[in-house]
Amino acid sequence: MREAGTSAGDVREKEGDDVGPLPERAEPSLDVRRADGAAADAGLMRSVLDALPSPTVLLDPDGTIVMGNSAWTAADEEYGGHIAVGADYYASALRLCDDDAARYLVHSLRELARGDRAQVSVDRSLSSPAGAGTLWFHVQGSRVDRSGHVVVTHTDVTARVQAERTSAWQARHDHLTELPNRAHLHELIDAELQRADRPSVAVLFLDVDGFKDVNDSLGHDVGDELLRQLASRLLAGTRAQDTVGRLGGDEFVVLCRDCDTDGAEHLAARCQAALEKPFDLGGRAVRLSASIGIAAVGRTDDHSSRSTDLVRDADLAMYAAKAAGRNRVRVFSPDLRSAVQQRMQLAAELRDAIESDQLVLHYQPVIHLPTGLVDGAEALVRWRHPERGLVPPCEFIPLAEQYELIGPLTRWVLATATRQAAAWHSSGLSLLVGVNVSAVTIAGGTLLSDVAAALAESGLPADRLVIELTETTVADDPERAAEQFASLRVSGVEVAIDDFGSGYSSLGQLVNIPAGVLKIDRSLVAGSPDRRSQSAAAIAAVVALARACGMRSLAEGVETAEQLALAQELGCTYAQGFFIARPMPAEDVPAWVGARSDGLRAPSARR
Secondary structure (H helix, E strand, O other), rough: OOOOOHHHHHHHHHOOOOOOOOOOOOOOOHHHHHHHHHHHHHHHHHHHHHHHHOOOOOOOOOOEEEOOOOHHHHHHHHOOOOOOOOOEHHHHHHHHHOOOHHHHHHHHHHHHHHHOOOOEEEEEEOOOOOOOOOEEEEEEEOOOOOOOOEEEEEOOHHHHHHHHHHHHHHEEEOOOOOEHHHHHHHHHHHHHOOOOOOOOEEEEEEEEEEEEHHHHHHHHHHHHHHHHHHHHHHHHOOOOOOEEEEEEOOEEEEEEEEOOOOHHHHHHHHHHHOOOEEEEEEEEEEOOOOEEEEEEEEEOOOOOHHHHHHHHHHHHHHHHHHHHHOOOOOEOHHHHHHHHHHHHHHHHHHHHHHHHEEEEEEEEEEEOOOOEEEEEEEEEEEEOOOOEEEEOOHHHHHHHHOOOHHHHHOOOOOOOOHHHHHHHHHHOOEEEEEEEOOOHHHHHHOHHHHHHHHHHHHOHHHHHEEEEEEHHHHOOOHHHHHHHHHHHHOOOOOEEEEOOOOOOHHHHHHHOOOOOOOOOHHHHHHHOOHHHHHHHHHHHHHHHHHHOOOOOEEEEOOOOHHHHHHHOOOOOOOOOOOOOOOOHHHHHHHHHHHHHHHHHHOOHHOO
16 A cells, blocks of 8 residues: 555555666757757748749749748749759849849848848739739838848739829820820920930920811711821821820821921921821711911020920910911911010909909891881990900900800890890980890800890890890701790890891701791892892892791891981881991980981982
């Protein structure tokens, strides 16, 4: 039996006297423990690397691959098995593609191994081993110990890079024609202008004549196809070193590298020739031309020029070409810039004039031909410029349209004309007053509200106001014009189509326009002495057309007794012109009307 207090060891000793005391357990040597720990660490590292989905390697401080995960092994096999464990990663990277990007990557990883940087993170491109294009990898390196071991992961970011590049390309190119867009064009022009060894540089600014007519009549889809064809022809008509871009709408720009003014004019002629052949648009043959402006800087010119300056100058030259007629070329000159600066100055003065009572209305009487009585007057705006004197509307109305002043100007004219007509009406002089409106007002959609506000403020009955719009304006947007004209006539306001015979409106458009008066253009009324019969026939046709459409006719620009007699003979309802009366200030109208009425009542006038 075991005695109380006897230890187990004691028992073993006693029972094993022939064996002797048991030796103590031997501790493993330091080398063995290090080997076991290293094996455990390596196994852990391998497990961690294999858990990563991207190809990943562990490099020793010299760049030798000491471990790679399964994704790396698979990638290595695709690239021929030359970058397996034991290979020199740095040499392999340079062998795959020895370029600046590869050398930067190797240099950065060496710095990381030495502890000279915290991490490496770069995008790297490689040719696909299957020949399917370029693959992009995000290479990221991290230092894992003080001795300089580095883990490098290679994440495939091809889809991301392609999406970014596609997005960047789309941001710099026109989606319709795939040409460089406005922003990218300016970048390219600036890059060319800033070259230290810059040769001559020229810019062509092209505006397609008649594009709006195609777009409006055939639809935007056809217009888009036309723009694509235009881009293709311009590319074919220019040189390989030139760049064709689209600014927007029907405006194109050509950057002509190493090209002086003479060369640019030659290229402009080539572009015009490229557009001569009719365009096939859904079975329709459409002919177009282009107005082209040219601006150039020479090899020895000031190198401070910017793309915005060059494009602006070419744009000014293009407008000068268009003003001279379609299919023209104009080279920029400083005079054009001076003219624009003068127009801008005049526009600023016009803005002040609208706000400071420098404008005045003159009124040209309109007579009713069957009775000879004064029926109304057309309000014509004049500008009492403090230095230029009385400026006619033909000089400042285009400025108002160009510089977005036509809205304030139209509202001023409506307010002033309706107040004056209301004052005449209150004094017993009941005259219709006619006010011309611009196509810009129709397009802006404010006409109805502007008219309603003027009538409400002045108290003038709606049937005492006539709104006049030119035939050309009606033809530009007949549907919008018809809609607004119909609303005006429902409210009691009369509508007149002005300058009929000077534009190109169709009979279909005329029939559908709800107007009450057709004003015959002065060019038909004046005619020429040897073509009186043709003028008479034209006037008679317009009068008959007006009657058929339920409208009355008015002969404009009557300057002789013969023209007045002809208008009356051919059945015109109304007439106005210098022979009847010149435009006059509002205060002169009552006396003139009274004198004419007295003349009609006199026996000599009735004979």
